[in-house]
Amino acid sequence: MSTDTFPIRRVDHVRHYVNNARQAAFFYQHTFGFGITGYAGLETGSQKEVSYVLDQNELRLVFTAPVRPGHPMAPLIAEHGDFVQDIAFEVDDVDWAWKAATDRGAVSYAEPYTLEDDHGKVRLASIRTYGNVVHSLINRDHYKGPFLPGFRSENQPGDPIGLIEVDHCVGNVELGKMNVWVKWYEDVLGFKNLISFDDNDISTDFTSLMSKVMANGNGRVKFPINEPAPGKKKSQIDEYLEFFGGPGVQHVAMRTDDIVYTVSRLRARGIQFLSVPRSYYDMLTDRVGQIDEDIDVLAELGILVDRDDEGYLLQIFTKPVTDRPTLFYEIIHRKGAKSFGKGNFKALFESIEREQALRGTL
Numbered sequence: 001m002s003t004d005t006f007p008i009r010r011v012d013h014v015r016h017y018v019n020n021a022r023q024a025a026f027f028y029q030h031t032f033g034f035g036i037t038g039y040a041g042l043e044t045g046s047q048k049e050v051s052y053v054l055d056q057n058e059l060r061l062v063f064t065a066p067v068r069p070g071h072p073m074a075p076l077i078a079e080h081g082d083f084v085q086d087i088a089f090e091v092d093d094v095d096w097a098w099k100a101a102t103d104r105g106a107v108s109y110a111e112p113y114t115l116e117d118d119h120g121k122v123r124l125a126s127i128r129t130y131g132n133v134v135h136s137l138i139n140r141d142h143y144k145g146p147f148l149p150g151f152r153s154e155n156q157p158g159d160p161i162g163l164i165e166v167d168h169c170v171g172n173v174e175l176g177k178m179n180v181w182v183k184w185y186e187d188v189l190g191f192k193n194l195i196s197f198d199d200n201d202i203s204t205d206f207t208s209l210m211s212k213v214m215a216n217g218n219g220r221v222k223f224p225i226n227e228p229a230p231g232k233k234k235s236q237i238d239e240y241l242e243f244f245g246g247p248g249v250q251h252v253a254m255r256t257d258d259i260v261y262t263v264s265r266l267r268a269r270g271i272q273f274l275s276v277p278r279s280y281y282d283m284l285t286d287r288v289g290q291i292d293e294d295i296d297v298l299a300e301l302g303i304l305v306d307r308d309d310e311g312y313l314l315q316i317f318t319k320p321v322t323d324r325p326t327l328f329y330e331i332i333h334r335k336g337a338k339s340f341g342k343g344n345f346k347a348l349f350e351s352i353e354r355e356q357a358l359r360g361t362l
């Protein structure tokens with residue numbers, strides 16, 4: 001018997017609200033290699049905002065910006081900077097999902113509605129989660145057009161780098177709020193707590209944080225939720241909350257099946273990553289055992305490795321991609337491991353602290 005009390009097929013898309021969607025789309029096209037496949041704006045009858053849809057395999061990012069004063073999202077963009085506003089889910093039945101979620105305590109952001117054009121119909125609704133982030137609920141089983149009604153097709157290919165799908169999306173919430181949102185994902189969306197980390201797992205001499213990883217019924221949607229824990233200095237989560245102006249999406253992990261290729265391409269295109277000391281690689285084989293990859297190549301690219309009971313994973317984190325020290329990306333390659341790289345936390349946090357020290361925020 002299925003115990004999934006809130007069936008979600010997959011993450012449908014991740015929508016960012018930004019000040020300048022044209023430049024954001026260009027950046028993601030020319031660095032991460034997304035193709036621009038859809039567009040809505042003044043030319044398509046969208047009078048208030050412009051949106052670009054970017055695809056790479058199962059990954060879909062949407063960048064939306066106001067085109068006139070008075071847009072309802074403008075104060076939030078001013079407050080947070082460019083930010084992830086929607087982690088949208090594809091569901092079987094939007095009306096059922098919205099009603100179930102709101103009956104279980106979710107706050108509605110948009111009641112179920114239909115968008116329609118010559119290509120068919122799409123049913124949508126949205127619920128609020130932490131901060132100013134929402135989860136849209138979407139079903140496009142009766143739609144054949146690009147993205148959503150009102151969008152036109154674009155054919156601006158990227159030069160893809162092997163990104164496959166969203167692996168997980170991480171939220172940072174305030175001190176004391178992690179368990180509130182863990183319970184919310186359990187009660188409302190039927191998620192289960194996969195793994196918990198406390199400040200003994202995730203601490204350095206200076207900073208610590210707590211984290212719980214929540215996963216949906218089919219295991220395809222994974223949301224770690226972090227909160228700061230008291231440390232000697234300001235934690236990276238505190239820094240995020242201060243600069244973002246509250247809780248929000250900290251990073252999106254994108255899965256690849258060839259991390260050496262993906263990261264080589266990203267580095268060649270100017271994406272900057274957190275770095276770890278060379279000593280990390282001297283100790284690597286002792287810590288994770290034999291791996292398929294050449295450790296010198298991993299060291300050159302700064303790729304990290306961790307092992308769990310089921311296999312190992314390779315991962316790397318970009319520096320923030322916005323002016324503020326807020327949103328960044330993870331590239332992850334799973335070779336059996338279903339975990340999140342706990343063995344790398346200490347080396348990573350020391351790397352983040354070096355960046356924080358440069359920003360004067362440690």
Ligand code: FE2
Nearest residue numbers: 170253330340
């Ligand atoms: Fe991650």
